[in-house]
Amino acid sequence: MLAVVGCLAEAHDFRLVALAAAICALSALTTVCLVSHARRAEGWAQGGWLAVAATAGGSGIWATHFIAMLAFAPGVPSGYDVALTGLSLVIAVALAGSGLSLAVLVGGKVAAWVGGAVLGLGIAAMHYTGMAAYDVAGHKAWDPAIVGASLALGGVLGGAALAAQLGARGLARQLPAALLLLLAICSHHFVAMGAVTVTPDPTLAVSASAVPNAWLAVAVALASFAILLLAGAALALDVRDRRHSKLEAERLHSLANAAVEGLVVCTGDTVVSANRSFAKLVGLPQAALAGTALSAYLPGDAAWLAVAGQPERPVEAEIRQADGTLVPVEVIMQPVEHAGRPHYAVAVRDLRARRQAESQIQFLAHHDALTGLANRASFGKRLDQEMRAADACGRKLAVLCLDLDRFKEVNDLFGHATGDAMLESVACIVSDELDDAQMVARLGGDEFAVLAPCDRPSEAGRLAERILEALRSGRPDAGGPQIATSIGIALYPDDAQERAALLSYADTALYRAKSEGRGTYRFFEARMGVEVRERRLLEHDLRHAVARGEMHLVYQPQTDVGSGAVIGFEALLRWKHPERGFVSPAVFIPIAEESDAILRIGEWVLREACREAATWPHPLSIAVNVSAVQIHSPHFVGLVHEVLLKTGLAAHRLEVEVTETALISDPNRALLTLRQLKSLGLRIAMDDFGTGYSSLSNLRSFPFDKIKIDGSFVRSVDSNEQTAAIVRSVLGLGRGLGLPVLAEGVETEAEFGFLAAEQCHAAQGYLMGRPSPIGQFSQHTHGTVPVTDENRKRA
Template sequence: MLTVVGCLVESHDFRLVTLAAGICALSSLTTVCLVSHARRALAGAQAGWLAVAGTAGGFGIWATHFIAMLAFAPGIASGYDVPLTGLSLAIAVLLVGSGLSLAVLQGGRPAAWGGGAILGFGIAAMHYSGMAAYDVAGHKAWDAAIVAVSLALGGLLGGAALAVQVDARGPVGQAAAALILLLAICSHHFTAMGAVTVTPDPTLAVSETAVPNAWLAVAVALASLAILLFAGAALALDVRDRRHARQEADRLHSLANAAVEGLLVCTGDTVVSANRSFAKLVGLPQGSLAGTVLSAYLPGEAGRFALASQPDRPVETAVRQADGTLVPVEVIMQPVEHAGRPHYAVAVRDLRARRRAESRIQFLAHHDALTGLANRASFGTRLEEGMRAVDAGGGKLAVLCLDLDRFKEVNDLFGHAAGDAMLESVASIVTAELDGAMMMARLGGDEFAVLMPCGHSSAAGRLAERILEALRAGRPDGNGPPVAASVGIAVYPDDADDRAGLLSNADTALYRAKSDGRGTYRFFEARMGAEVRERRLLEHDLRHAVARRELELVYQPQTEIGSGEVIGFEALLRWRHPERGHVSPAVFVPIAEESDLILQIGEWVLREACREAASWPRPLSVAVNVSAVQIHGPRFVGLVHEVLLQSGLAPHRLEVEVTETALISDPNRALLTLRQLRALGLRIAMDDFGTGYSSLSNLRSFPFDKIKIDSSFVRSVDSNEQTAAIMRSVLGLGRGLGLPVLAEGVETAAELGFLAAERCHAAQGYLMGRPSPIGHFSTHTHGSSAGAEKIRA
């Protein structure tokens, strides 16, 4: 009686045993690689790859068994039944494929163990059907206990192999799964071989249809070749997949690093990977984040709970940096599949910039962007609160409206940067004079307001005095234009019983302060309301006067005293209001200058006077009055040049009359403008000489061509010795400087006789002609006799 266990050393060819083990190892590794590829394949392609994996595994098990059988040489005749041998191969392929399909298609550990058990039973079924095909000249007997052990080994190790393959990561994991599958095949084979006992019987003969060992060797060789082909294909696929996986991982890693937001991939509380933005956010090297716990960066339990309970919805929480600092962030979590397993991706957005922007927006909603003071809305809210406090607890509440004097000139002369600097300086200077109970706001432009709780109105007056004094002493940058302001004061509840009325009355007091000379303050008085309303109505109508053709020019002749000949005309502005009738220039010109309407009106006067003078056949001069606002404007010289070119008027026929008050606010700017006008060929006259502050120095400093004596020095010059002495002095000064002198306001022959005796150059007044439309003077402008009687009249 011969047993396999007893003759393993004496009856086996260990070269073939080694070959069987090698074929088994190659088959196992091929099967594991193909199964891994099938797990990653799309659903439509999985069935094909599982069929390939089942075929490779079945062929490998079958080849291992029969190579090991070829290694066995019991010394008696033997052969292999062809149908049973083929059936054993089919059984191996079918059951191995079934087990692999269950493990892959169902997924998870239970399916892996179940599929592995089927695979193990497939090994056993192939082995015992193969042993049934083994035809030997003797009797075969089986040990039931050892057969049970072989079945158990195949099932357990087969299940373990597929279970390990589920978690396999990289070459090491796949090699471990292949090794267990190798043990499952080999341990089952040699255990099952130990369960059989072969008893030789000379009376028995091997069937003539049995395949001898030589033919079996050819079949095994073909099976081994198939395994090699499968192994090559599996290796190629594995290499390709790894390359693609590496490229895809690199691409995803690059994309993740390119993201501005922090990105993490986690499993449970463990960070699998993190991008560069998240590493920068927490202040740690990117390579050190993998393997750390998410709770180290999201310390708040509430935040983590909100994330877990609200996936796909952003949650605001905080991230802890490496130094312990908490950074506000917005976090959103989303389930993802990573490396074939469920994970979740966490996007982390830094909220610091957004919080700063929100804070800035919140600030700007209640404050002025330039000065940082409260804005109009905040001031209104605070005013309402202050009024309610007064109603509840008594006392008074003063509103001080503050407006900068001639602020537009600062912008025009020095630029808007200087204007902004002045506004910031005013805010700083005035705020320094206030205590904690007071509030300053910028209402718009150069308008400011101060809110002051007080016990008596006089306290508001003292504050206004301090503010004006501090502004006079301060300059925006130490050498810029001086700051001048006017203040109007209204007191609640004395002057109004609501917010709108209180602000309106404070504004009315401000207008009065400006009208009374600027640089001062005024309290509201009831009689101011009607005056201010009237002034505002006039200003409103004046804004539309040019477009409505309500303005007109009249002309007053200027006569040479010696010959009596008209040498030119002064253009004088008149306003014919459709309801008020003729409005005096003494009323509307100051309004135009304060509201800067003088720029629009002055341009119209200049264009109209030049156009009219250019139509005269006789080359008489035309004089136009120019305000301080025009002289200091940056466009005035260019405007004059443009008007002369468009009208065709010779520059020497245009005379610009400038008062001394137009020079004192910014002498350097005025001097530059006058010199540029002289360069164009114009003549410049000092108007109202003697009424200014520094006439003699102005005559020396500025390029005047003529002096016009104010009418106050001409009136009664023939009968008042003091007036006559002043007139003689001025005429002598003009002769000494080489400047012709024109006397304004000549109304009597006696006044004209005095001027002739004192050799005054020219005169202008009612005696020579009243201001009238230019048509009344056609005898002078066109050289005809028409209208001469009208002039005398």
């Protein structure tokens, strides 16, 4: 009687036993790898992978059994029944496929254990069918207890193998499952072999149809070869899958790291992975984040519950950085599947830039962008509050309106950057003069307003004086313009009860300050309102006077004192308003200069005078007055050149008259303009000599061709010794400098005689001719006698 276990040491070929174990291990690893691919596949592909896995697993179980049987040499004749041997292979493949399909298609831990148990039963069914196919010259007897133990081992270890394989990816993680499947096959085989006892019987013979061991070896070799092929395919697929998974992971990590927002994948409160942006946000190395708690960076139960309770919806919270600093963020949590298991993806957006932008927008909504002062809207709100406070405590409230004098000239001459710098300087200087109860705002352009609660009007006046003195003391940059301003003051509730009226009255007082010499302040008075309204209406009409044809020129002759001949004319501007009639130049010229309408009006005068003079057969000179605004305009020289070319007037016939006040504000600019005009060939006369500042200095510095004595010095020159002395001095100065002198305002023969006696070069005044249309002087311009009523009578 032969017990198989007892004969293990004497009747078994250990080389074949080792081969059986190797084939079993290879088969188990192949089956586990193929099942892993089947879990990730879908549809028909999944069914195909399960079929291949069942073939590899069933063939491995069958080959392991029969290689181990070939290793057993009991010393009695034996063979194998062909039908049962083939049936055992089919049973192994079928039951292995059933168990694997159940574990994969149903999914979950329970299905894995049940499927593994079915696989273990398949191992047992194949084994005992194979033992039934074993034909030996003797009797076989089975121990039921050991058979039961073999069945239990196969089922338990098979279930454990598929349960361990669940979710395992990569060769290293699949080795435990493969080892368990190897133990299930081998332990079942050798335990089951221990349950059989063979008793030799010489009277029994092996069936003639039984397959000898040699033929079985060929079949086992083919099965083993198939297992090797499947194992190679499984290994190749596993390598490809690992490479693909690695590339996919690298791509996903690259995409995640490229994201501006912080991205975190976590399971529960544990961080699985985080991108570079999140690491930078919390101030930790990216590699140190895995395995940490997300709640360590998202403190506060309320914040965490808000994020978790509103998936896929943004929630504002705070992230704690490594140094403990809290950063405002927006968090969005979304469930995702990662590595075959449910996780959460958390997107974290840094809100610091947005909060800063919102703060900046909020600031700009209530402040001036250039100076940082309160804007008009904020000033209006504060004014309303201060008016209510003044009513409550019985105090007064002063509104001071500031306007920079000739600010447009600063932009035109020095550029807008200089203008902006001047506005910033004004804001700083005025702010330094105020206390906490007062405020300054920029209303727009070069307009500022100061709000100052006070008990007496004199307090507002002292504040205005301090502001004016501070602005005068402000040192401009080298070569830059000096800050000059005027201030108008209105009081609440004395002058107005409403905000709009209070601001309007302060603006009216500002206009009065400008009209009375600039650089000063004025309180509002009731009569100012009418004057300012009239001035504004006149300014409005003046802007359209040229286009409406309301402007015209008159001409006054300039006479040579020695010969009495007319040597030229001065063009004088007149405005006939459709309702007001003739408006005095002394009224509308200052308004035109302040509103910059003088540029358009002055251009018209220059074009019209040159066009008219170009038509005279006698080449008499034509003098045109030019304001300070024109002299400081960067386009004036080009305009003069264009007019001379278009009208055809010879440049030496044009004489530009400039007052000394035009030279004071910016001497360098004025000198450049006058030199450029001289280069064109025209002449330049100093008008109203003696009434400006530093006349002698100006004569030396600027390229004048003529001096015009103001009419206030010529009047009564024949009877007033002081006046006569002044005129003699000017005439002597002209002779010394080589400059001809023209006396204005000559009205009597006595005045003319004095000028002739003192050798004055030329004269102009009512005595030689009143300002009239040029047609009245055609005998001088065209050599003809004009047709007048007096000439008709003489005829």
